Amino acid sequence: MSLTLSDIGRIANLARLELSGTQSERMLGQLNGFFDIVEQMNAVDTTGVEPLAHPTAVIDHVSLRLRPDVASEPNNREANQKSAPAVERGLFLVPKVIE
């Protein structure tokens, strides 16, 4: 399974990354090298094997804990926005969002 430069472009776009021409070439080589190793997985017979999403599920039932419906978080806007790049009147500012 070999990637192409156009794959690199598509993935970079999905990930909102910008790669220069040289960077894209390099990335392509590195990813293809990586996926060579990944080929090993194909040889493994995984028919009927449940994916393991939560590691300790191997020995125990892991299920979602539920908390009571209580609104206990106070307004902490100032502290939460301390590291915001652009804020005005409590709103995070971004370049115009066009629908």
Next chain:
Amino acid sequence: MSDKKQASPLVQGYEVVIGFETHAQLATQSKIFSRAPTAFGAEPNTQACAVDLALPGTLPVMNRGAVEHAIRLGLALGSHIAEQSVFARKNYFYPDLPKGYQISQFEIPVVQGGEVSFFLGDEKKTVRLVRAHLEEDAGKSLHEEFHGMSGIDLNRAGTPLLEIVTEPDMRSSAEAVAYAKELHKTVTWIGICDGNMQEGSFRCDANVSVRKPGEPLGTRREIKNLNSFKFMQQAIDYEVRWQIEQIEDGHAIQQATVLFDPDTGETRAMRTKEDAADYRYFPDPDLPPLVIARDWVEQVKANMPELPRQMAARLVQTYGLPEYDATTLTQSPAMAAYFETAAKASGQAKMASNWIMGEVSRRLNNEEKDIAQVPVSADTLAALLKRIADGTVSNNAAKQVVDALWSGEGSDVDAVIEAKGLKQMNDSGALEKIIDEVMAANAPMVEQFRAGKDKAFNALVGLVMKASKGKANPQQANDLLKQKLQ
């Protein structure tokens, strides 16, 4: 394919196929994955805690209330409630989506199947549900000018939603609106959603396509964010006409997401997001599977209010009402309670139904009021209904009584009848006298009737009613006049 009693109404020879996705905001105190409050209208970002803002290191913790609301919906719609369901990440970038992914459910939703039934005219329709799943709402973009920027308010981010998805079972815009109204009624009835469409509590996306009857499904376009029933119908109608026009002109329909512009009455495609389709769903590793034990479902079931469908069935059985009446009266718990009180107190169930669906509803709609604000109590209405039944007042006179009661001019039925002199004339002797006078004064009309002109009878009845100043009992006048004309 659903069982249709009648053929689908065609538009210019095309069959319309509609499916809905509705996002209902759940009326919980706190958000689905954080403990921030969900109240509407707060100052920007004062209800967006660290988890909602996706600050580094934050993690989701599930709100039991949101799950309970989902169970309630599943029970109300006859769905299967999954014993185990999984939360998945839907990955995409947008400023109102703080984590860069939405926690939703993909392969295994909490509610599966189910159906919504309602009347369209006097035909009963059933729309099947595919699923309903829990997910979190995004924040809001404010497009006012901030020196050319948009302002992002994340107060809404993390509000719990149930996304309710139907099969493409609907065949007209009217049916779609009726479905939406019935679903709206259901979610508000069972208390899981406040139904405030202006505040965005209940948002519908309509998937619309057209085809010639018998052909495979056409390509659909999705009309997003319909949050008024009025615009819903308009939007779908426009979209249908637009699609048909395109096809007739030889253009294929491209899948697209469209927005309805209420000012122009048109739908237009949104800017295409080329990679919008690749959400890279995978099970959220921060959230183990949601397990719902059978006895929790039983507990919720035991605490559910009587559902509209059940109540309607009960009204049919107990009061002998037609199904249509029962459905209309169960549009809200308050309306149904109003009916039952009036019916029981007056002993006149069908009459109560007619008056509530008719005069009462008409006035409420005109004044944009809810039954909760009705100025005439159910008991007062019942008193009036009794007076109609015992012949004290005619229907017409009763309307005048309602006017007086409604405006607050009077509060006691008998007092108003007395004050306005609306008592029906029940003295047949006096009535006979009036009839004789009218017949005498209108001899040519009497001759015409005897000669075979039936219309003349109605004219004579009218004259009798007028002569009695509306107080004659119309049925009595009718019968006596008939007798005398023989």
Next chain:
Amino acid sequence: MNELHHLGVAELAAAIADKKTSSVEAAQHLLARAKEHQNLGAYLAFNEDLTLAQAQAADARIAAGERGPLLGVPLAHKDIFVTQGFPTTAGSKMLAGYQSPFDATVVSQLAAAGAVTLGKLNCDEFAMGSGNDNSAYAPVHNPWDAARVPGGSSGGSAAAVAARLVPAATGTDTGGSIRQPASFTGITGIKPTYGRCSRYGMVAFASSLDQAGPMARSAADCATLLTAMAGPDIDRDSTSLDHPAEDYTRLLGLPREGATAAQPLKGLRIGLPKEFFGEGCAPDVLAAVRAALSEYEKLGATLVDISLPRTELSIPVYYIIAPAEASSNLSRFDGVKFGHRAAKFDDLADMYKKSRSEGFGPEVQRRIMIGTYVLSHGYYDAYYLKAQQIRRLIAQDFQQAFTQCDVIAGPVAPTVAWKIGEKSDDPVANYLADIYTLSTSLAGLPGMSVPAGFGAANMPVGLQLVGNYFKEGELLQTAHAFQQATDWHLKTPEGY
């Protein structure tokens, strides 16, 4: 006390409690020492006023009669843990100067026990790396040989402890990031069972693999720290296991059941996976490991040959799952609410791309690319799903192995620490070097690195011990018994 920095956690806590020194004095001493050794690159941030205030508060608690094994003890946190008052960068430009409004749960718990924060420690960017040469800030140097890496991603933590800048530090381990740097710097570190420590406040890398853990100069000190760090975080972390908190020091120094003081490990079966002892491992490392194992035998343990047949597969499996989860976890870094925003951009889409490309280093971008690809439409089944299925098989292999042994042992890494820059151009070579630690993480099992001797170029070699779920106490007991009988863990690099 000019040898204050040679005291481990237990000794320092005792010295402070006995008024031989104070928390303030200890903190000042270690802050001065940290400045003296800035060239190591271990620290990223200080807040002296805050440190001294914490130390004063600890001293006040002691004056009021309170006692505790961490009370007044200065330590430092890997810059993956968010902290109020100290910036958190996760080793990345993306979070330069970021001030968190809350503390990580692990940090709060240590603070509640009276620990004092000296500063934030350097790490590979977003915990991705094996040499701490992926930090956006300076690389970290190995105190044993400044030309070599300390290991990663908890390289700053390891270097600081090894150089006696701090008696203990917190680290995180996703695929070996506590164990490997511990091995490379001759210190002790443990990654507990997945879900044992709260992940709330840990900048997320791979959600189903990340775990916090202590790094110190002895198993005993690790046990003390782990006791404070571990425990269910029901309110904030849905993956935190509802398993009661434990005192991990309770078994230290006790012989195993049925064993004696002379042979405290009698009855302990140590499984040696043949896949860990093959050609892939450098002979000098194997020699040190085998020598250490014979010490364990002297202490009464039995060595058993076992097999973990899918060891090699753990590499592609891990390097699919971890980047996949990371690619999603890192999507929140978009320049909107916090973090780096590009100075110039044309529109929203451009702002995202420039901010992220400027803020993330090459290794992070590489892993985001891999992760995005394996989750993308058409590839999910072949890569992500397949990897999670093999992951279950790997976890089952361990369960099978644990029917034949109590603890699994082997090298932590195939070589000693390499020279800085040696592996920079070959990311895949870096990945391959994780072969002995990845499977433990995939299975969510607890794993330790215990100093075992020295290898090539006189660089430290660690012995890895892996236990079954929730067996941290047993692991620490085993390591402690070894450390009572040997002194590898007491060796100090020259000049420190």
